[in-house]
Amino acid sequence: MTILLAPMEGLLDFTLRDVLTRVGGIDRCVSEFIRVTGTLLPNRTFIRIVPELLNGGRTPSGVPVRAQLMGSDIACLAENAAKLAELGPAGIDLNFGCPAKVVNRHGGGAALLDDPELIHKIVSAVRAAVPQPMPVSAKMRLGFLCTSRTLDCAQAIESAGADELVVHARTKADGYKPPAYWDRIAEIRASLKIPVIANGEIWTAEDAARCREQSGCHPLMLGRGMVVNPGLALSILQPGAGVLAWDELLPLIRHFWGLIDIHIEPRHRAGRLKQWLNYLRRLYPEAEAVYADVRTVNDPALVRARVHQSFDARELIAA
Structure with missing residues (x-):
């Protein structure tokens, strides 16, 4: 079974890709979207969002990363895809699922799901622009406001030459509200010959099993x-593996802080740590305590000091 790490703008960037792929169980990542809006982007833009391009298209732990493009300008997407391909990602992915209003207002992301003909033209142009050995894949939702054109969009992606399709089992209108409609992915899978990967609302190994049963998809x-x-992929692959212990998670948090302390602008560092702690506290009571201690602090030096107070300095963030 193949397990992919999703692209999530503003959350799952290269820092968390690095950290989470160190745990194990992830076979491939997709980067956050690189927005294409009418110009040929410089290499530095691709590398800023996908620094793994400087490491053979892989995370430091060796997991391949596909670079994702988003936009609606056919020729410009193809031109940027060709240039991006020269940098050696593990593949090119196309975003037809982003629900953000600012993106959709400009005709990108999930807004394209109302126009399967345009989707076909985009995928076809990118496929023609990218060297054949390099995979071209896509990610879509079930639709924009409804699911009436779900199969039209999926079939347009396949017929245009995509090698693989990820389906987030909700519409743009659904946002991230549960449930995810995994059974609708089964209809898509039945209509296509290319691999289909199920995505959406998989929080536990039990969710993964239900998703696989309802969608018919083994890849997730x-x-x-x-x-x-962070141990979710391993628990799916190894039933009974359980949750990572807090002591096992501490080195990952330390590594994460080291990355953001180097690569992220100072004014955003505290927010990035708090963002991950906010997610972790759903499962780890220890994270709740740290989050409460740093929640109102924004200065990186003060955050570092507060974390030192919460944990032994040897176990978490080095000064």
Whole structure:
């Protein structure tokens, strides 16, 4: 069974990709979207969002990363895909699922699900622009406001030459509200010949089993569930593996802080740590205590000092 780590703008960037793939169980990642809006982007933009391009298209632990593009300009997407392919990602992915209003207002992400003909043209152009050995994949939702064109969009993606399709089992209108409609993915899978990967609302190994049963998909993509429980992929692959102990998680938090302390602008560092702790506290009472201690602090130096107070300095963040 293949398990992918989802792209999540503003959350699952290269820092968390690095941390979560160190745990194990993830076979491949997809980057957050690189927005294409009418210009040929410089290499530095691709590398800023996907720094794994400097490491053979892999995370430091060796997990391949596909770079995701998002936009609606056919020619510009193809041109950027060709340039991006020269940098050696593990593949090119296309975003037809982002529900953000600012993205949808400009005709990107999930808004394209109302226009399967345009989706076909985009995928076809990108596939033609990218060297054949390099995979081209796509991610879509079940629709924009409804599911009336779900199969049209999925079939448009396949017929345009995509090698693989990830389906987030909700519409844009559903947002991230449970449930995810895994059974609708079964209809898509039955209509396509390319691999279909199920995504959405997989928080536990039990959720994964139900998703696989209802969707018929063995490959899965994990998002927020992995952020809350970094051992989720392993627990799916190894029934009974359980949750990572807090002591096992501490080195990962230390490594995460080290990455954001180097690569993230100072004004955003505290927020990034609090963001992950906010997710972790859903499962770890220890994270709740740390989050409460740093919640109102924004200065990176003060955050570091507060964390030192909450844990032994040797176990978490080095000064």
